[in-house]
Amino acid sequence: MCGVVAWVKATTDGKVDESTLRSMTATLHHRGPDGEGFYIDGNVGLGHKRLSILDVENGKQPLQSDGVVLSYNGEIYNFKQLKCELEALGHVFASHCDSEVLLFAWKEWGASVVHKLRGMFAFVIYDKPQNSLFVARDRLGIKPLHWAKTSQGDLLFASELKAINAHPDIEKQLNPYAIEDFFSLGYVADPKTIFKDVFKLPPAHVISIDLSDPTRDVTPECYWEIENFVSDEITREQDIGEDFARLTEEAITLRMVADVPLGSFLSGGIDSSVISAVMQKHSQVPINTFSIGFDLSKYDESFYAKQLATQLGFKHLNTSVSINDLTFMEKLVDIYDEPFADNSAIPTFILSGVAAQHVKVALSGDGADELLYGYRNHKMLWVEEKIRKCLPDGVRRKMFGILAKLYPNFKTAPKFLRGKTTLNALSGSAISSYHNAISISHQNDLARLYSPQLKAQLNGYSSLSMFDDIGKKCKSNNSLKAIQLIDFKTYLAGGILTKVDRASMKNSLEVRVPYLDHHLVERTLAVSPSLNLSWSQTKRLLVNGFKHLLPSFVTKRNKMGFSSPIDEWLRQIPKESLNTKLSEGALAQTGLFSLEGISSLLDEHHERGHEHGMTIWSLLIFNAFLEKHFGTQKSENIVSP
Known part of the structure; x- marks a missing residue:
């Protein structure tokens, strides 16, 4: 497994800042502590953190061949069969890893390569000869991929939200629909993220970008x-x-x-x-x-x-x-x-x-x-x-x-x-x-x-x-x-x-x-x-x-x-401690929630009249999230209409 980062500047004459790209990639160190790599070509930059699983000595990324560059997270389980097929077509391999197979498969089959892959994957391919960028996520969404357009019009892609948030031009405003998803389901459903202008690439979707078009739009397309x-x-x-x-x-x-x-x-x-x-x-x-x-x-x-x-x-x-x-x-x-x-x-x-x-x-x-x-x-x-x-x-x-x-x-x-x-x-x-x-x-x-x-x-x-x-x-x-x-x-x-x-x-x-x-x-x-x-x-x-x-x-x-056993665990914490945390913390300062409603839920749960463990847990999680990202800012500063 690995961590993927990609950055495309809004203009063709722009220049990716190496220091920022490195900072974004560094946030994904846990995904790939075995190595890192970077590639910058003017207005396009790719970063990579590697966790070595196959062909440990080789397979360093971003991987390059004839102007095609790959940053990839995943495992292609049918890579040996694909390798045999590609060798029969004249491709010569220098390693035994699936990343090289994926790169050559792109060179041979282009965007249709996703139909040949059996595995879990999220990857970005920069094709310099075609002046294009291709982004893909596996059919079921096993591996993550996020994307955003900055306030300056740059495009960012990364395995995790933290890498995108590390870019200085990302404006973090909460998406109210995502808040509803979280408090009703416990997670934020694709393609939303908690932030209004940052998205998850849905499972079985790709993004194709013509880098010569300065007015390019980003439209994920479903392939399965x-x-x-x-x-x-x-x-x-x-x-x-x-x-x-x-x-x-x-x-x-x-x-x-x-x-x-x-x-x-x-x-x-x-x-x-x-x-x-x-x-x-x-x-x-x-x-x-x-x-x-x-x-x-x-x-x-x-x-x-x-x-x-x-x-x-x-x-x-x-x-x-x-x-x-x-x-x-x-x-x-x-x-x-x-x-x-x-x-x-x-x-x-x-x-x-x-x-x-x-x-x-x-x-x-x-x-x-x-x-x-x-x-x-x-x-x-x-x-x-x-x-x-x-x-x-x-x-x-x-x-x-x-x-x-x-x-x-x-x-x-x-x-x-x-x-x-x-x-x-x-x-x-x-x-x-x-x-x-x-x-x-x-x-x-x-x-x-x-x-x-x-x-x-x-x-x-x-x-x-x-x-x-x-x-x-x-x-x-x-x-x-x-x-x-x-x-x-x-x-x-x-x-x-x-x-x-x-x-x-x-x-x-x-x-x-x-x-x-x-x-x-x-x-x-x-x-x-x-x-x-x-x-x-x-x-x-x-x-x-x-x-x-x-x-x-x-x-x-x-x-x-x-x-x-969250219901019982939370009953072991004094009700007063929970109420103080939720009524005086960042969650209370936003004005998004009723403090009276929170207090009544705590009373009912501790008195065993109702089981509100998951609701209380979600409030605690959301409070911790707000404190990390926003401190005690008021809701008008953090929630987007």
């Missing part, structure tokens, strides 16, 4: 549309089972290619267990596995990881996280550059740090839940949809709407008595129900948290409208397939993959995600949800495909999920 693969046309397991198992094993073994030590994150759940078992099957020595536990036992599944490691002969290491690690909050703000509320980022960061002491590459099970309907909310939606289909829409909406109003709001009752939320869900659409289920803060809570000023800035926008827009692009009439598309377009790229990339790369660890191999994804997205979901089981394709490699205590146990 995931909507084309989302369907429910495969309804029988015999039509997909063998293909799924073969493609999954192939994806795992492809990601075992490295010239440095590698291992696997092992939670004890089915996703990581399959990866670890397949790795062991193809390894001559015990593989390295790493897990993390929690100080509250009901959240801790590390026991199962240890048990599996012992049974299958892994070289296993376990660590733990506790309440004391809430001190990582300020570090999280530094790692993620924008507000990011997924509290499992803390154990992910700690686990990555432990793994990085032993290996340089780790495989992870991320993406399997989105691909195979593995989340608890998927199961709930599946049940709700069965009920919805029993009644005409008009009757259903009216009947369940009335029942929801009449049903008591038993927030502290056992879960089986908390029917009000379910009744409300059944009275609405599948997408609105799902949005409500996965939101970290209920819309009613946000209504009392947001100040009138912030509500005016939002002008009616909510993250639900984004979900609805994506859902309309689904070509299947099955609501569960629309939810799957929404997951891939929002939570996967903006939440899961962002969490893992920043937490691992801060520790100079490369994480590979086999379940997001696009060959496997394209084939599996055509599967009917019924092949993975049932009353007693989820991820049936994965379980049935690999149960011969795993003990029954893995294949038959229920999913726990990788999360932190």
Whole structure:
């Protein structure tokens, strides 16, 4: 893995300042501590930080050949096949690394090269003979890439926001829509960032720039549309089972290619267990596995990881996280550059740090839940949809709407008595129900948290409208397939993959995600949800495909999920301390939030009337973010209309 920086001056006679380019690139040292490089040609500059994984002695970047220059972050898993193809076309290679293959592939095929790549990548290519710049991000958004246009009209590209913010001409103003994304979802969805005029290049998009055009516009273009693969046309397991198992094993073994030590994150759940078992099957020595536990036992599944490691002969290491690690909050703000509320980022960061002491590459099970309907909310939606289909829409909406109003709001009752939320869900659409289920803060809570000023800035926008827009692009009439598309377009790229990339790369660890191999994804997205979901089981394709490699205590146990016990952790902190931090810190000074609303949420949470842990956590994260970037500036100075 590496860090990428590119800078194009607004005018053709401009000159990239080397000192500034070096400063921007230096912010990405953690992404590539093994080396750095720079290239400047008048108004174009490229910077690079390298983490050596393949052909450690060679592959230094920016890489040049006949006036074509590459700065690249990622791994191309089919680079050996591409190399053979390019050699047959007359190209002569000087190294064994995938970066040189990518450079020559561009020279041979130009912009269509992205269709040939199997892997994770974000790269910038300066083609001097063509006087052009080409920028690309992988299909699923595994590797990040940000871009911005400065107040002077210069174009900036970088792996992380911190590199762009290091440029002196970047004006940091908050995007109110991004604030709503964060407080409802816990992350800022692509292509937005927390800053109004800085953007994420969406997954499966490229940017092509003609450097001879001084009025050039920046328009990201999609080269792979995931909507084309989302369907429910495969309804029988015999039509997909063998293909799924073969493609999954192939994806795992492809990601075992490295010239440095590698291992696997092992939670004890089915996703990581399959990866670890397949790795062991193809390894001559015990593989390295790493897990993390929690100080509250009901959240801790590390026991199962240890048990599996012992049974299958892994070289296993376990660590733990506790309440004391809430001190990582300020570090999280530094790692993620924008507000990011997924509290499992803390154990992910700690686990990555432990793994990085032993290996340089780790495989992870991320993406399997989105691909195979593995989340608890998927199961709930599946049940709700069965009920919805029993009644005409008009009757259903009216009947369940009335029942929801009449049903008591038993927030502290056992879960089986908390029917009000379910009744409300059944009275609405599948997408609105799902949005409500996965939101970290209920819309009613946000209504009392947001100040009138912030509500005016939002002008009616909510993250639900984004979900609805994506859902309309689904070509299947099955609501569960629309939810799957929404997951891939929002939570996967903006939440899961962002969490893992920043937490691992801060520790100079490369994480590979086999379940997001696009060959496997394209084939599996055509599967009917019924092949993975049932009353007693989820991820049936994965379980049935690999149960011969795993003990029954893995294949038959229920999913726990990788999360932190944030509700209980926050109750261990005195309410007065939290209230002081939020009512006297930077967040209070902006005028974006109601202090009365914050105080009432804290009261309800500590009195155990409601579970507001994630909302309080997001407020703390946002306060820390504001303090780092803006101090105590008023909102009119930091929020853009």
